[in-house]
Amino acid sequence: MDDSETEKAAVVAVIRAETEAWLLRDFDLLSNYWLQSPQTRRMEAFASLGVRVDEGWDAIAARLRKIVERFPDQHAFEERVRWEKVNIVIEGNVAWMTFDQIGSDTGEDRKRQLRILQRIDGNWKIACMVMMESSVEETNSPLIEIDAEGRILWTNQLARERIAGHPGLINAAGRLRARRRERDAGLQDAVRLAFRELQSQRPLNVSPKQAWAVALGEDEAGLPMHCWVLLEDGKALVSFDDAATIARRITAAQEVYGLSPAQVRLARLIVDGHDLAAAADLLAVSINTLRTQLQRIFDKTGVRSQAALVRSLLSTEAPNKT
DSSP states (O other), X not given: OOHHHHHHHHHHHHHHHHHHHHHTTOHHHHHTTBOOSTTOEEEEEETTTEEEEEESHHHHHHHHHHHHHHOOOOOOHHHHXXXXXXXEEEEXXXXXXXXXXXXXXXXXXXXXXXXXXXXXXXXXXXXXEEEEEEOSTTOSSOEEEEOTTOBEEEEOHHHHHHHTTOSSEEEETTEEEESSHHHHHHHHHHHHHXXXXXXXXXXXXXXXXXXXXXXXXXXXXXXXXXXXEEEETTEEEEEESOHHHHHHHHHHHHHHHTOOHHHHHHHHXXXXXXXXXXXXXXXXXXXXXXXXXXXXXXXXXXXXXXXHXXXXXXXXXXXXXX
């Protein structure tokens, strides 16, 4: 092993030892691997918790102690964690390592990490830690990652199972297309909008988890089909067959537009493809009552047609609450 490989092995050993100490909830051991300086930083971004930055070792230590006390369960590195996409660069007395860590909090969570280390008196110490949660691989709906030309780059297990024979989408020679030609232009437009936003360099938290709803027509039972082009985890993704997404977006629309419960019930029936007459029968109210409700929904959402209403409802996300 040459000197550079020896140095890289030493860096990996420090990060692994620190991770093992964390899993064993041994704060005293863990602290030995950190640079205990006011310049030390620990930064994390989680979908559920948002962004947190701890500045200086005192703040980092206080936070880590609290987590150790609150969640004392111990785990072994070999049984819990694996690393992927490991990359190490060393320049003088500074080193940085990037990697994906699978397993830690739940056993299958994926976190993208950056560790910056400084060599002090011959020993590598962690000076900065950046950790970002990745939830794409663990989602419970079909997901397909595409490039700007619609080429399929990655699919999760659900998407692989459902794309063959799907009534709305098709894998056409490695490209994701709408099965019905008249619907494909809408899908390609949504992909172009997504990549324009992805490449704009604007902070994505201005409008978190952007999504463009695409109508795919109706299935054999006459129910409307939709997919969504999403921006998440720095990727353009297509989600489909996701009833939970429909429910979540209508709930978000209720909050954003101030819809009443009765208006939400009508909106869901419209999204599901029912006309006002069918909705009146299902809700046991007069069609004139629903016309009035629909007009009020139009006023609140700023649209003037049922098709535009569906697009608006299925593209809505709840605002961040900070």
